[in-house]
Amino acid sequence: xxxxxxxxxxxxxxxxxxxxxxxxxxxxxxxxxxxxxxxxxxxxxxxxxxxxxxxxxxxxxxxxxxxxxxxxxxxxxxxxxxxxxxxxxxxxxxxxxxxxxxxxxxxxxxxxxxxxxxxxxxxxxxxxxxxxxxxxxxxxxxxxxxxxxxxxxxxxxxxxxxxxxxxxxxxxxxxxxxxxxxxxxxxxxxxxxxxxxxxxxxxxxxxxxxxxxxxxxxxxxxxxxxxxxxxxxxxxxxxxxxxxxxxxxxxxxxxxxxxxxxxxxxxxxxxxxxxxxxxxxxxxxxxxxxxxxxxxxxxxxxxxxxxxxxxxxxxxxxxxxxxxxxxxxxxxxxxxxxxxxxxxxxxxxxxxxxxxxxxxxxxxxxxxxxxxxxxxxxxxxxxxxxxxxxxxxxxxxxxxxxxxxxxxxxxxxxxxxxxxxxxxxxxxxxxxxxxxxxxxxxxxxxxxxxxxxxxxxxxxxxxxxxxxxxxxxxxxxxxxxxxxxxxxxxxxxxxxxxxxxxxxxxxxxxxxxxxxxxxxxxxxxxxxxxxxxxxxxxxxxxxxxxxxxxxxxxxxxxxxxxxxxxxxxxxxxxxxxxxxxxxxxxxxxxxxxxxxxxxxxxxxxxxxxxxxxxxxxxxxxxxxxxxxxxxxxxxxxxxxxxxxxxxxxxxxxxxxxxxxxxxxxxxxxxxxxxxxxxxxxxxxxxxxxxxxxxxxxxxxxxxxxxxxxxxxxxxxxxxxxxxxxxxxxxxxxxxxxxxx
Amino acid sequence: xxxxxxxxxxxxxxxxxxxxxxxxxxxxxxxxxxxxxxxxxxxxxxxxxxxxxxxxxxxxxxxxxxxxxxxxxxxxxxxxxxxxxxxxxxxxxxxxxxxxxxxxxxxxxxxxxxxxxxxxxxxxxxxxxxxxxxxxxxx
Numbered sequence: 097x098x099x100x101x102x103x104x105x106x107x108x109x110x111x112x113x114x115x116x117x118x119x120x121x122x123x124x125x126x127x128x129x130x131x132x133x134x135x136x137x138x139x140x141x142x143x144x145x146x147x148x149x150x151x152x153x154x155x156x157x158x159x160x161x162x163x164x165x166x167x168x169x170x171x172x173x174x175x176x177x178x179x180x181x182x183x184x185x186x187x188x189x190x191x192x193x194x195x196x197x198x199x200x201x202x203x204x205x206x207x208x209x210x211x212x213x214x215x216x217x218x219x220x221x222x223x224x225x226x227x228x229x230x231x232x233x234x235x236x237x238x239x240x241x242x243x244x245x246x247x248x249x250x251x252x253x254x255x256x257x258x259x260x261x262x263x264x265x266x267x268x269x270x271x272x273x274x275x276x277x278x279x280x281x282x283x284x285x286x287x288x289x290x291x292x293x294x295x296x297x298x299x300x301x302x303x304x305x306x307x308x309x310x311x312x313x314x315x316x317x318x319x320x321x322x323x324x325x326x327x328x329x330x331x332x333x334x335x336x337x338x339x340x341x342x343x344x345x346x347x348x349x350x351x352x353x354x355x356x357x358x359x360x361x362x363x364x365x366x367x368x369x370x371x372x373x374x375x376x377x378x379x380x381x382x383x384x385x386x387x388x389x390x391x392x393x394x395x396x397x398x399x400x401x402x403x404x405x406x407x408x409x410x411x412x413x414x415x416x417x418x419x420x421x422x423x424x425x426x427x428x429x430x431x432x433x434x435x436x437x438x439x440x441x442x443x444x445x446x447x448x449x450x451x452x453x454x455x456x457x458x459x460x461x462x463x464x465x466x467x468x469x470x471x472x473x474x475x476x477x478x479x480x481x482x483x484x485x486x487x488x489x490x491x492x493x494x495x496x497x498x499x500x501x502x503x504x505x506x507x508x509x510x511x512x513x514x515x516x517x518x519x520x521x522x523x524x525x526x527x528x529x530x531x532x533x534x535x536x537x538x539x540x541x542x543x544x545x546x547x548x549x550x551x552x553x554x555x556x557x558x559x560x561x562x563x564x565x566x567x568x569x570x571x572x573x574x575x576x577x578x579x580x581x582x583x584x585x586x587x588x589x590x591x592x593x594x595x596x597x598x599x600x601x602x603x604x605x606x607x608x609x610x611x612x613x614x615x616x617x618x619x620x621x622x623x624x625x626x627x628x629x630x631x632x633x634x635x636x637x638x639x640x641x642x643x644x645x646x647x648x649x650x651x652x653x654x655x656x657x658x659x660x661x662x663x664x665x666x667x668x669x670x671x672x673x674x675x676x677x678x679x680x681x682x683x684x685x686x687x688x689x690x691x692x693x694x695x696x697x698x699x700x701x702x703x704x705x706x707x708x709x710x711x712x713x714x715x716x717x718x719x720x721x722x723x724x725x726x727x728x729x730x731x732x733x734x735x736x737x738x739x740x741x742x743x744x745x746x747x748x749x750x751x752x753x754x755x756x757x758x759x760x761x762x763x764x765x766x767x768x769x770x771x772x773x774x775x776x777x778x779x780x781x782x783x784x785x786x787x788x789x790x791x792x793x794x795x796x797x798x799x800x801x802x803x804x805x806x807x808x809x810x811x812x813x814x815x816x817x818x819x820x821x822x823x824x825x826x827x828x829x830x831x832x833x834x835x836x
Numbered sequence: 837x838x839x840x841x842x843x844x845x846x847x848x849x850x851x852x853x854x855x856x857x858x859x860x861x862x863x864x865x866x867x868x869x870x871x872x873x874x875x876x877x878x879x880x881x882x883x884x885x886x887x888x889x890x891x892x893x894x895x896x897x898x899x900x901x902x903x904x905x906x907x908x909x910x911x912x913x914x915x916x917x918x919x920x921x922x923x924x925x926x927x928x929x930x931x932x933x934x935x936x937x938x939x940x941x942x943x944x945x946x947x948x949x950x951x952x953x954x955x956x957x958x959x960x961x962x963x964x965x966x967x968x969x970x971x972x973x974x975x
Contacts, residue, residue, distance in 0.1 A: 623937045627902060630934035631847055634956030638853035641959065642860060 126201065126218040134158040134175075137213070146201075146220050148194030164190035164198045178207050178214060188221055200225040242346070244269035244324075247331070248282040249340035257282050257299065260340065269324075269345055271317035287315035298328055299341070311348060323348045375450070375469035378459050379423055382407050385459055394450070394471045396443035412439035412447060426456045426465045437472065449476040495570070497589040498577075503527050506586065515570075515593055517563030528589070533567060535559035544574060548587060551576050557594070569598040626675045633671055636664045676734065676806055688814075691732055692724040693717075693759055693768075700736035704744070713744060713753045722759040725766050725836050731810035738803040739830060743772035748825065766834045773827040779820065786820060838864040838970050842894035844876045844911065845869075845932070846903040854898065854932075854958050861963045866892060873906030873914070880919050893923055896970070898932040898958070901940060908933070912947050920949055930954055930966065 120127055120140050127140040139154045147154075147162070154162075163171050167189035174187045184206045190198035202221035207214050238245045244266030248257040259277050267274060270285055277284065286292055290313045298308050307329040314324045324345045331340040375391030377384050384402050392399045395410065402410075411419050415438045422436070435453040442448055454467035489496055495512035499505050508523045516523075516531060536558045547554035553575040561567050570591040577586040640661050648654055697717055740755060747753040756771040779786075787808035807830075811818045816834035841864045843854050851869045858867055870876035876897075883891050897915075901908035912929065928951040931944055944950050951969075954962050 623935075627934055627937075630956070631850070634934050635847065635849045635853055638850070638857060638957035641957065642853065642856050 124220075126220070128154075128216050128218075130159055130214040130216060132212045134160060146193075147191055147199060153194075162192045164192070166190075174203075174205070175214075178205055179211065188225075238263045239265075241265060241344075244345035245342065246277075246282070246345065247340055247342045249331075257341070259284070266345065269316075269347060270314070276317075285312075285314045285316075287313070287319075287321065289313050289321070290315070295326075295328075314345070323352070325351070375471070377467055377469065378457065379407065379465040379467070380459055380462065381423065381427060381464075384410075385464065391469055394442075394448060394469065395440060401443070410440050412441060415439050422454060423465050426454060427463050429456075429463075437476070440469075447473075449473045493592075495591045495593070497523075497528060497591065499528065499587045499589070501584060501587070503529075503587070512591075515562070515568070515591075516560075522563075531558075531560035531562075533559050533561045535567070548574060548576055551578075551584065557598075558591075568593055568595040570594060626671065629671055630675070633664070633668050637668055640664055673803075673806070688726050688728055690724060691727050691729045693719040693732075693757075694723065696729070696732050696736050697757065699733050700740060703737055704740055713740075713747075713755060715740075715755045715757070717757040719757075719759045722761040722766055725761075725834060727814050727834070728810075731814060735807050735810050735832075738807050739770040742803050743770070743774055743828075746775045746828075747772070748775055761836070764836050766836050768832045768834070769829060771827065771829040776822045776824045776826050776828050778824055779822050787818070837862075838895050838967070840864065840866045840868065840892045840894045840896075842876065842879065842897045842927075843867060843869045844871075844873065844897065844903070844908070845900040846871050847900075850900070850956070857958050857960075857963070861960055861967075863963050863967060864895070868892065868894065871905075872903040873908065873911030875905075876911055877906070877914055880915075884919075884922060894927050896966070897927055897929045898954075899929050901931060901933045901935050901944075909943070912949065916947060916949055932956060932958060 123140060123142060126142045126146060127138075128136050128143070129138040131137045135158055136155045139151045141151075143154055144150055149162075160168060160171065170187070171189050174185050177183075178185050184204060186202070186204055188200060188202045191201050193199050200221040201218040202224075203216055203218045205214055205216040241263065242265055245261075245263040246259055246266050247261035249260045250257050259280050259282060262274055262277050264274075267277070270277075272284075283292065292312075294310050295312065298310075307327060309325065309327050312324050312326050314322055316322070325348045327344045329342050330338040331342055333339050373390060375394050376386075376388040377391050378386040383406060387399050387402050389399065392402055395402070407419070407423075408416050418436070419438060435451055437449060437451050439447050440450045449472045450469045451472045452467050452469050454465050457464055457466040459466075489509045492509070493511055495515045496507075496509040497505060497512055498507040505523045505526050505528065508518065508520055512523070513519050518526075518530070540556055540558070544554045544556060553573060555571075555573050557569060557571050559567060559569050571594045572589050572591045574587055574589045576584050577588055579585055643657065643661075645654060645657055648657070694717075701715075736757075743753060743755050751773075754773045756769075758767075758769045758771075760767050777786075787804045808818055811832050811834075814834060816832050818830060818832045820828065820830050822828040841858060843851055845851050845854070848871070851871075855867050855869070858864055868879060870879050876899075880893070883893050899908045899911065908931065915929070927949075929947070929949045930952045931950060932954045933940070934956040941953055944953055952966075
């Protein structure tokens with residue numbers, strides 16, 4: 097097909113008309129005619145392809161309806177110019193698409209000579225427009241960055257690449273204006289000391305080399321040198337050929353300084369952390385990611401071992417939830433600098449108390465908790481001890497007073513206040529002299545200060561007075577208190593109120609004095625009375641002994657004399673027993689010595705000789721197993737005598753009396769038994785009265801009820817025990833046991 | 837046979853009974869009595885002043901302890917210090933007392949001249965024992 101060369105040619109050819117219509121139908125451009133009323137009169141199919149509207153829809157409304165509201169004014173203005181000027185105008189505006197979006201179109205328009213019809217041709221400008229917008233964004237981004245950006249490229253391939261673009265940061269960095277830079281070779285910033293080898297090598301490759309970073313010594317416009325970090329990226333054209341490079345420059349001097357500072361400060365921190373006396377740690381949620389040596393040493397681990405373990409492995413189970421919540425709070429941004437005490441576990445499993453200070457930091461760009469730990473186990477233990485001690489001091493009944501070395505009161509406990517009436521506030525700063533009375537002799541205080549001066553405790557009794565003047569007695573223990581270096585700090589007095597005791601003791605002393613006086617008098621009295629009784633009784637006995645009744649014939653007189661005799665004997669016997677009881681009370685005067693039972697029995701029998709003969713008693717004594725022991729001789733004699741006499745007295749009348757005496761030694765226990773075949777007793781009736789004073793169990797004439805009392809007293813005095821077995825009309829057995 | 841016995845006791849009934857008892861037991865030839873220590877001292881002094889063949893110095897003294905004027909203790913003190921060496925027969929003292937104070941027994945032991953401690957009354961047994969001792973002493 098022959099292309100029309102001019103309008104005139106078209107007019108003359110119907111073939112041409114057909115060709116024009118074909119162009120109208122298939123052109124990729126949007127072709128239209130607009131009438132003087134502003135309506136599309138003809139639209140080609142490209143309108144529907146680009147905007148989505150059918151030709152009917154397009155022609156049914158004035159064209160301005162489809163224009164973006166922001167572009168209406170400009171469009172109308174262009175239209176007016178077109179009508180008035182008649183020239184071809186070019187402009188861009190946005191048209192409404194059927195899907196509701198706007199589409200950029202770039203128009204060429206002119207008006208027909210009749211001034212009624214406008215011929216308008218539009219290109220689809222949407223893509224171009226978007227690209228331009230992106231470019232604008234890139235440009236502003238390049239402008240706003242702090243790095244110096246420069247684009248270099250070859251205008252002609254023979255020459256060195258020249259500068260095509262610089263951003264304002266680049267101007268600032270080098271001190272040149274854009275005008276001074278554009279078109280200049282890229283070596284403008286280099287100087288005598290710049291090593292361009294690497295840069296040129298990179299540029300020479302001239303192919304699909306990837307981006308490269310290098311450092312260059314650069315020169316500013318004023319000659320100042322600086323080290324720049326340069327990032328070079330090739331820019332490829334649509335043919336994949338590298339024509340340009342974009343480079344970014346940043347001054348490394350400052351950066352280096354900062355890095356150096358950073359390194360220095362890190363070094364400082366590290367040495368501080370490692371050499372610190374406190375434990376330092378960084379926690380990254382579940383683990384320790386950094387600990388210093390002190391921290392590790394406190395827990396008996398090496399830092400490496402700690403990094404292997406979980407956070408929970410280091411804390412007492414009761415305390416771990418608290419630790420976890422603190423760590424989580426910090427990591428979630430809560431800013432606290434508080435510290436808390438916690439129980440941590442050492443490698444061996446023992447508990448250490450730690451005081452932890454924590455705060456937030458970054459570790460490898462992640463939030464982390466940094467903290468210090470101080471081992472306060474010893475302090476805790478001391479605190480606990482102190483708490484216990486102070487509780488004791490607060491609760492004890494002893495009044496406690498602490499003074500400084502000059503005797504000024506520093507502390508008193510509640511018991512002190514209760515006792516003396518002085519409160520802590522009243523007592524502090526006072527001298528304990530406020531309690532002093534005349535009743536405490538000066539020598540006591542001298543003695544006390546002497547002992548304390550030699551760093552010894554002193555114990556003694558004071559008579560003091562309360563705040564209300566009332567006197568009280570106290571037993572005091574005063575001790576110096578030293579610190580761990582052996583320096584004396586305080587005196588502590590622990591006092592016990594013994595007023596009541598002193599009073600009681602005084603009363604007791606008086607009572608004892610009184611009692612011993614009366615006892616002494618009583619003793620004297622009893623000796624005198626018994627002596628006074630005894631003298632006439634012995635006379636009566638003497639008279640009876642001398643009385644010769646053979647010369648008396650009167651039977652009544654004989655009976656009377658016989659009665660006198662019997663009464664006298666009985667009186668004497670009672671008197672003898674009473675005297676023995678009195679003497680017995682004074683057993684302090686008796687001494688323990690080894691005695692032989694054989695001898696004792698002999699003496700007892702001698703004393704009782706008459707009776708034994710009279711009653712035809714058969715006696716069987718066996719002392720083979722224990723011939724004697726350590727006893728009070730007179731007591732043992734009395735015991736033998738009493739038992740034998742008792743057996744005789746309470747023998748079954750008209751029946752031979754049999755007495756058996758045995759001794760045996762088992763270990764340290766010496767047993768002595770007296771057995772007879774006499775009247776016996778009903779022990780269930782007699783019970784504990786048996787050994788009582790003046791207890792009689794028989795109607796027997798001779799019974800006075802004192803014998804067994806004496807026996808028991810003697811046995812007890814010799815630290816022995818006595819027991820009895822008896823059956824009526826069968827006999828009685830007494831058993832005595834003594835420790836030897 | 838024992839020749840002279842001196843009885844010192846403030847109770848004249850006791851003296852009477854003792855005298856009878858000694859006589860009945862045929863214990864000695866002569867019995868002299870004194871109502872207290874002072875009288876006894878006087879008696880001894882008097883006897884010492886007599887010519888030897890008239891002297892009746894006691895071979896044995898029965899002494900009570902509790903007496904008025906001068907008690908038995910004081911008498912023993914004087915006897916030990918003044919008379920003991922002058923007594924050719926080395927007369928011993930037997931305390932004859934109704935005392936019940938055990939301290940008296942202990943105290944009496946401290947005197948050399950005291951031989952025994954007899955609780956009243958003086959019995960046939962006491963006398964035969966004493967007689968035995970005296971006889972063995974002589975032979």
